[in-house]
Amino acid sequence: MLGELLDNVRRRHPLVHNITNYVTVNDCANILLACGASPIMADDLGEAEEITALCAGLNINIGTLNARTIPAMLAAGKKANQLGHPAVLDPVGAGASKLRTDTALRLIDQVRFSVIRGNISEIKTLALGGGSTQGVDASVGDAVTEGSLEEAVRFAKGFAQKTGAVIAITGAIDIVADGERAFCIFNGHPMMSGVTGTGCQLSAMTAAYAAANPDRPLEAAAAAVCAMGVCGQLAHQRLSELDGNASYRNYIIDAAYHLDGAALERHASYKTL
Amino acid sequence: MLGELLDNVRRRHPLVHNITNYVTVNDCANILLACGASPIMADDLGEAEEITALCAGLNINIGTLNARTIPAMLAAGKKANQLGHPAVLDPVGAGASKLRTDTALRLIDQVRFSVIRGNISEIKTLALGGGSTQGVDASVGDAVTEGSLEEAVRFAKGFAQKTGAVIAITGAIDIVADGERAFCIFNGHPMMSGVTGTGCQLSAMTAAYAAANPDRPLEAAAAAVCAMGVCGQLAHQRLSELDGNASYRNYIIDAAYHLDGAALERHASYKTL
Amino acid sequence: MLGELLDNVRRRHPLVHNITNYVTVNDCANILLACGASPIMADDLGEAEEITALCAGLNINIGTLNARTIPAMLAAGKKANQLGHPAVLDPVGAGASKLRTDTALRLIDQVRFSVIRGNISEIKTLALGGGSTQGVDASVGDAVTEGSLEEAVRFAKGFAQKTGAVIAITGAIDIVADGERAFCIFNGHPMMSGVTGTGCQLSAMTAAYAAANPDRPLEAAAAAVCAMGVCGQLAHQRLSELDGNASYRNYIIDAAYHLDGAALERHASYKTL
Numbered sequence: 064m065l066g067e068l069l070d071n072v073r074r075r076h077p078l079v080h081n082i083t084n085y086v087t088v089n090d091c092a093n094i095l096l097a098c099g100a101s102p103i104m105a106d107d108l109g110e111a112e113e114i115t116a117l118c119a120g121l122n123i124n125i126g127t128l129n130a131r132t133i134p135a136m137l138a139a140g141k142k143a144n145q146l147g148h149p150a151v152l153d154p155v156g157a158g159a160s161k162l163r164t165d166t167a168l169r170l171i172d173q174v175r176f177s178v179i180r181g182n183i184s185e186i187k188t189l190a191l192g193g194g195s196t197q198g199v200d201a202s203v204g205d206a207v208t209e210g211s212l213e214e215a216v217r218f219a220k221g222f223a224q225k226t227g228a229v230i231a232i233t234g235a236i237d238i239v240a241d242g243e244r245a246f247c248i249f250n251g252h253p254m255m256s257g258v259t260g261t262g263c264q265l266s267a268m269t270a271a272y273a274a275a276n277p278d279r280p281l282e283a284a285a286a287a288v289c290a291m292g293v294c295g296q297l298a299h300q301r302l303s304e305l306d307g308n309a310s311y312r313n314y315i316i317d318a319a320y321h322l323d324g325a326a327l328e329r330h331a332s333y334k335t336l
Numbered sequence: 337m338l339g340e341l342l343d344n345v346r347r348r349h350p351l352v353h354n355i356t357n358y359v360t361v362n363d364c365a366n367i368l369l370a371c372g373a374s375p376i377m378a379d380d381l382g383e384a385e386e387i388t389a390l391c392a393g394l395n396i397n398i399g400t401l402n403a404r405t406i407p408a409m410l411a412a413g414k415k416a417n418q419l420g421h422p423a424v425l426d427p428v429g430a431g432a433s434k435l436r437t438d439t440a441l442r443l444i445d446q447v448r449f450s451v452i453r454g455n456i457s458e459i460k461t462l463a464l465g466g467g468s469t470q471g472v473d474a475s476v477g478d479a480v481t482e483g484s485l486e487e488a489v490r491f492a493k494g495f496a497q498k499t500g501a502v503i504a505i506t507g508a509i510d511i512v513a514d515g516e517r518a519f520c521i522f523n524g525h526p527m528m529s530g531v532t533g534t535g536c537q538l539s540a541m542t543a544a545y546a547a548a549n550p551d552r553p554l555e556a557a558a559a560a561v562c563a564m565g566v567c568g569q570l571a572h573q574r575l576s577e578l579d580g581n582a583s584y585r586n587y588i589i590d591a592a593y594h595l596d597g598a599a600l601e602r603h604a605s606y607k608t609l
Numbered sequence: 610m611l612g613e614l615l616d617n618v619r620r621r622h623p624l625v626h627n628i629t630n631y632v633t634v635n636d637c638a639n640i641l642l643a644c645g646a647s648p649i650m651a652d653d654l655g656e657a658e659e660i661t662a663l664c665a666g667l668n669i670n671i672g673t674l675n676a677r678t679i680p681a682m683l684a685a686g687k688k689a690n691q692l693g694h695p696a697v698l699d700p701v702g703a704g705a706s707k708l709r710t711d712t713a714l715r716l717i718d719q720v721r722f723s724v725i726r727g728n729i730s731e732i733k734t735l736a737l738g739g740g741s742t743q744g745v746d747a748s749v750g751d752a753v754t755e756g757s758l759e760e761a762v763r764f765a766k767g768f769a770q771k772t773g774a775v776i777a778i779t780g781a782i783d784i785v786a787d788g789e790r791a792f793c794i795f796n797g798h799p800m801m802s803g804v805t806g807t808g809c810q811l812s813a814m815t816a817a818y819a820a821a822n823p824d825r826p827l828e829a830a831a832a833a834v835c836a837m838g839v840c841g842q843l844a845h846q847r848l849s850e851l852d853g854n855a856s857y858r859n860y861i862i863d864a865a866y867h868l869d870g871a872a873l874e875r876h877a878s879y880k881t882l
Binding site for chain 3: 358363
């Protein structure tokens with residue numbers, strides 16, 4: 064079932080507007096191309112709305128937010144809402160500073176997101192309207208495990224109901240939920256956390272999947288999360304003895320380049336709750 | 337003939353000032369090093385002119401332009417003109433927003449560029465003084481093909497006469513023209529459009545070639561365009577079954593690292609019109 | 610001896626705040642992950658101090674400084690000082706423009722750095738309170754060689770005494786000195802200068818080593834410089850015929866991913882003066 068959502072990306076080639084951090088932006092662009100979408104990056108208020116209007120989807124990532132780009136994020140988000148284009152929020156580091164937390168909260172207050180994707184710590188920060196996160200990685204104590212899965216799903220569904228967005232919480236086990244249903248996804252590999260920006264890349268891909276499947280945000284987000292995890296698994300199998308996180312980074316994007324709907328279907332590992 | 341232009345880059349090691357987008361800037365720096373040049377990036381008005389004066393060539397790319405960097409682009413361009421240093425413009429996404437179109441038009445109005453390099457859609461936008469482009473890729477209907485080649489060459493020569501710049505239009509077939517002569521270049525590989533920033537890298541390399549061959553902007557631009565295409569071809573031959581666009585990106589820069597004048601001569605495929 | 614300093618990084622996983630240039634920032638993040646640390650990038654004054662407070666170390670790199678980020682650098686540096694967290698300065702291109710020289714001088718005037726790392730030209734610029742540098746690479750005439758080593762060590766120790774910082778001058782031979790002792794380091798490979806950002810990566814790693822070994826800044830910096838050089842050597846051995854600077858870049862980070870204290874110990878090549 065999830066395979067056709069990727070096939071739609073490859074068939075429709077959605078153009079995705081990214082207002083994203085400069086750390087991982089190149090990887091976001093290349094993984095969008097890898098999955099059949101096209102990237103455009105534009106973060107100045109002087110063109111943000113116009114670029115959003117030209118695109119089929121919007122990806123907002125606050126990883127290196129600043130006073131100049133925050134207004135562009137808000138304007139682009141509102142324009143996407145006006146036009147009915149799906150918008151994705153990646154609240155990188157929410158909880159790590161007041162600026163990040165407040166900006167993420169303003170964004171979800173003023174913009175209706177189709178998908179909000181973060182680690183458990185970032186998403187909890189937003190749900191609590193504050194809180195603390197250890198930098199950009201999920202606090203260990205908050206990791207979603209088999210034991211805490213049901214509780215985490217309940218939390219995700221609740222926050223989805225509150226925001227109207229699909230909530231994607233990624234970690235050892237990923238949860239993708241709207242107010243009613245949740246996908247618990249077992250794809251991925253621990254070494255992915257040794258590559259900067261695998262989360263950012265996933266958010267960019269999620270925007271592409273949502274843009275190519277505008278009526279199915281839950282499945283689109285679940286398919287993107289599965290796809291990223293599958294790429295992490297396939298790339299890991301390819302590692303030779305001397306390869307480390309830099310080669311792994313390349314292999315993950317390479318895997319996304321070759322992944323099609325049938326392969327995604329075959330490798331996707333999830334249950335619904 | 338074109339080989340010696342690359343040999344001059346490797347012999348003279350021009351320092352190139354880049355005001356370029358943050359999406360592909362790392363690749364621009366590495367391809368400049370690969371071809372024997374040195375990169376410096378500086379986009380603040382407080383140092384733009386000074387850095388331009390220190391360098392042998394200037395590369396302006398509007399891919400992530402903003403209110404802070406536009407004045408730096410204008411100041412750097414004027415300084416390059418004062419000093420007689422070659423300047424290259426890459427009008428990324430001209431036509432996609434008013435800000436991009438207006439900025440590109442201001443730049444060509446206030447700065448004499450040695451070379452303007454873009455896809456057919458971006459260059460047409462500038463020639464028309466407006467128009468529309470589909471994001472950062474050439475509109476398909478505008479692709480330069482064998483059938484439309486003569487018309488496209490006429491257009492490029494006309495715009496070269498108007499601006500005094502060498503016009504480089506890259507796509508399936510590349511055209512590099514001044515007011516009198518044109519190179520039609522058949523190097524390259526379609527998969528290059530699956531890697532973000534191959535155009536940006538080409539513009540940076542063009543600035544290096546122009547800086548190392550200041551009296552021959554047409555041949556310099558043609559040699560750079562051939563070189564990029566040859567690297568795309570050589571890199572493609574190297575792809576293994578699992579390699580995708582991320583590995584291809586690396587192989588293209590690797591190929592530029594090994595390319596010398598003799599190899600460029602051997603692989604260059606073009607005719608003049 | 611130096612091996613245990615890396616082992617401490619792998620055991621303590623320091624979170625490092627980077628205010629660094631957008632050219633090489635992705636590589637800085639990946640090499641921090643490779644050596645066992647965690648990166649966070651935050652360059653807005655609205656959050657700089659808060660992020661610094663959250664981290665164990667700070668890395669300031671002026672490679673693409675601008676009017677917006679300079680105040681964030683100063684604020685973050687002062688906050689690190691207040692909290693007793695080690696701070697590293699990479700004065701990229703000091704001497705290439707007044708803005709860079711003045712900013713670097715303001716930073717060392719207002720912030721106590723644990724380590725200042727640059728090429729000989731940049732460090733001389735700071736020591737002289739001005740001067741000139743050829744872009745971002747050391748002027749050739751200033752290269753540290755066997756013949757000029759003792760003089761360079763004297764200079765480094767003197768500047769270390771004056772600033773209270775460990776001075777790391779990297780080049781063909783690297784010097785790492787406090788006011789009393791100096792490590793002269795023979796690791797590294799000339800091809801490293803063909804990859805953009807190996808210096809930036811080293812500065813980021815140095816902040817991680819200093820953060821994980823807060824009472825031993827001299828050894829921490831020396832270990833980081835040795836480690837980067839060893840990675841350059843190991844990566845070079847891995848190059849195949851078609852590999853160029855892009856593959857080399859990946860292999861260097863891959864080597865950092867696999868390097869442990871024992872391997873660092875085995876490959877480190879230095880003498881103390």
